[in-house]
Amino acid sequence: MTNPRLSKTKILLGMQCPRRLYLEVYHPEFAEVSEETEQILARGNDVGQAARDLLPKGILIDTGGDLGRALQETSDHLSRRKNATLFEAAFEHQDVLIKADILHSRSGTIKLVEVKSTTLVKPYHIPDVAVQFWVLKGAGYEPRKVELAYIDNSFVYPGNGDYQGLFTKADMTEEVLELQREIPKWVKKCKQVLRGDMPSIEVGDQCESPFDCPFYSYCTEGTTMPEYPVGLLPWGGKTAEKLLELGICDLRDAKEDQLSKPLHRKVWRATKTGKPEIDPAVSAEIRKHPYPRYYLDFETIAFAIPVWAGTRPYQQIPFQWSCHIEHQNGTVEHKDFLDTTGDLPVKSLAECLIATVGSKGPVYSYGAFERTMINAISEMLPGLAPKLGKIRSRIVDLLPIARQSYYHPAMKGSWSMKSVLPTIAPSLNYDSLEVQHGGMAQQAYLEATAHGTTAERQRAIRENLLEYCGRDTEGLFAIARFLENAAAVQIS
Numbered sequence: 015m016t017n018p019r020l021s022k023t024k025i026l027l028g029m030q031c032p033r034r035l036y037l038e039v040y041h042p043e044f045a046e047v048s049e050e051t052e053q054i055l056a057r058g059n060d061v062g063q064a065a066r067d068l069l070p071k072g073i074l075i076d077t078g079g080d081l082g083r084a085l086q087e088t089s090d091h092l093s094r095r096k097n098a099t100l101f102e103a104a105f106e107h108q109d110v111l112i113k114a115d116i117l118h119s120r121s122g123t124i125k126l127v128e129v130k131s132t133t134l135v136k137p138y139h140i141p142d143v144a145v146q147f148w149v150l151k152g153a154g155y156e157p158r159k160v161e162l163a164y165i166d167n168s169f170v171y172p173g174n175g176d177y178q179g180l181f182t183k184a185d186m187t188e189e190v191l192e193l194q195r196e197i198p199k200w201v202k203k204c205k206q207v208l209r210g211d212m213p214s215i216e217v218g219d220q221c222e223s224p225f226d227c228p229f230y231s232y233c234t235e236g237t238t239m240p241e242y243p244v245g246l247l248p249w250g251g252k253t254a255e256k257l258l259e260l261g262i263c264d265l266r267d268a269k270e271d272q273l274s275k276p277l278h279r280k281v282w283r284a285t286k287t288g289k290p291e292i293d294p295a296v297s298a299e300i301r302k303h304p305y306p307r308y309y310l311d312f313e314t315i316a317f318a319i320p321v322w323a324g325t326r327p328y329q330q331i332p333f334q335w336s337c338h339i340e341h342q343n344g345t346v347e348h349k350d351f352l353d354t355t356g357d358l359p360v361k362s363l364a365e366c367l368i369a370t371v372g373s374k375g376p377v378y379s380y381g382a383f384e385r386t387m388i389n390a391i392s393e394m395l396p397g398l399a400p401k402l403g404k405i406r407s408r409i410v411d412l413l414p415i416a417r418q419s420y421y422h423p424a425m426k427g428s429w430s431m432k433s434v435l436p437t438i439a440p441s442l443n444y445d446s447l448e449v450q451h452g453g454m455a456q457q458a459y460l461e462a463t464a465h466g467t468t469a470e471r472q473r474a475i476r477e478n479l480l481e482y483c484g485r486d487t488e489g490l491f492a493i494a495r496f497l498e499n500a501a502a503v504q505i506s
């Protein structure tokens with residue numbers, strides 16, 4: 015069997031898991047690529063393009079997938095020009111192919127720059143650049159310096175397409191040189207994997223680190239997972255490890271004294287008996303809250319490369335909220351806001367929110383996100399900060415209250431709204447909605463604001479988004495009602 019060509023990416027995958035390397039090469043059809051992975055890849059491409067745009071004299075080696083021609087063009091440019099900046103320059107050494115994001119050649123001295131969409135240097139970036147350095151050197155060049163260009167999240171976009179300062183750089187040369195002796199071993203190991211049969215490897219921590227593996231379903235197909243795996247214990251990694259070492263895979267097989275945290279014992283008890291637990295004292299806690307009561311949820315968007323002047327990379331910008339308002343006489347109103355103009359939505363969103371939530375009554379959220387968002391909006395709009403600060407001081411986070419007082423075995427260790435709702439209000443599910451989670455809401459927002467989206471399509475997207483965010487606050491309202499009635503409620 016001849017070896018398929020290796021690449022930097024394949025070597026990194028082989029380091030994560032030899033079986034993953036084998037499957038990527040011989041059975042890519044078994045991969046299930048998540049929406050999130052696709053979004054990460056698309057973001058990487060955008061960031062790569064932004065880095066290239068900052069170097070207008072650079073030359074892109076673009077041969078439409080013809081690797082032989084890419085190698086030849088790279089070699090031609092480097093031999094013909096004393097000084098050159100190349101994008102996607104291709105090099106090969108011992109059947110390992112790399113494409114360098116940015117390569118600066120100055121009188122024969124080469125600097126390699128790898129562009130990342132992260133805001134930090136991550137441990138897995140080091141082998142990434144080390145392999146590139148090794149190939150470059152092996153191909154007969156003299157790389158002197160290796161840098162990682164990554165996003166500076168303190169950069170504030172001044173507008174007018176000016177992205178100078180978007181990237182910050184880290185000199186990785188020392189770390190890369192230290193790893194050079196290891197690389198031939200990695201390459202040899204990867205080649206052995208590809209010459210042999212599919213490695214038999216159990217699923218484990220490597221399936222998620224440093225990247226989620228798209229072969230997880232394939233590797234776990236046909237295996238019977240326990241109905242209540244010990245891993246469902248919230249913040250219970252070490253306890254789960256100990257139980258697994260004792261051969262206990264299903265939480266129902268554990269003994270109470272093997273669990274020390276009260277929360278773990280509650281989860282275990284409910285799971286073992288199959289009966290939900292609720293603390294009736296929570297009713298009084300909710301009942302003391304005055305009316306009107308507001309149930310609030312934001313949807314946000316974040317761009318690696320900011321599109322609005324005055325914003326930063328990855329800054330969460332709210333573009334939508336939904337608010338259910340419960341009055342003392344039992345009536346419930348619904349108000350919402352959604353901006354799909356593509357302009358910075360924050361000012362009109364905040365003004366509308368202030369007008370809607372008035373000056374008194376609790377503002378319920380589920381998790382800390384709404385409070386964080388109100389802080390973020392206050393920073394962006396200092397003139398509205400006092401009014402927003404008052405709203406923030408009224409926020410009541412129902413998540414810790416629910417965690418403290420309620421657990422149903424079907425929640426399987428999670429108090430997320432999507433885990434709690436089916437146990438108390440099954441009709442409020444998201445299955446029938448076009449937009450079913452925050453990631454989909456972001457994609458829908460991007461489509462609604464994209465040039466070329468028809469007015470008709472935009473209307474449909476708006477309806478979907480409004481329905482989704484409205485469902486979130488309907489759910490929040492249902493959870494509050496459930497907790498308030500806990501003393502009397504009969505749960506099945």
Ligand code: SF4
Pocket residue numbers: 030031032033034037215216217218220221222227228229230231233
């Ligand atoms: S799911 Fe896990 S065991 Fe299977 S190939 Fe991926 S990393 Fe390897």
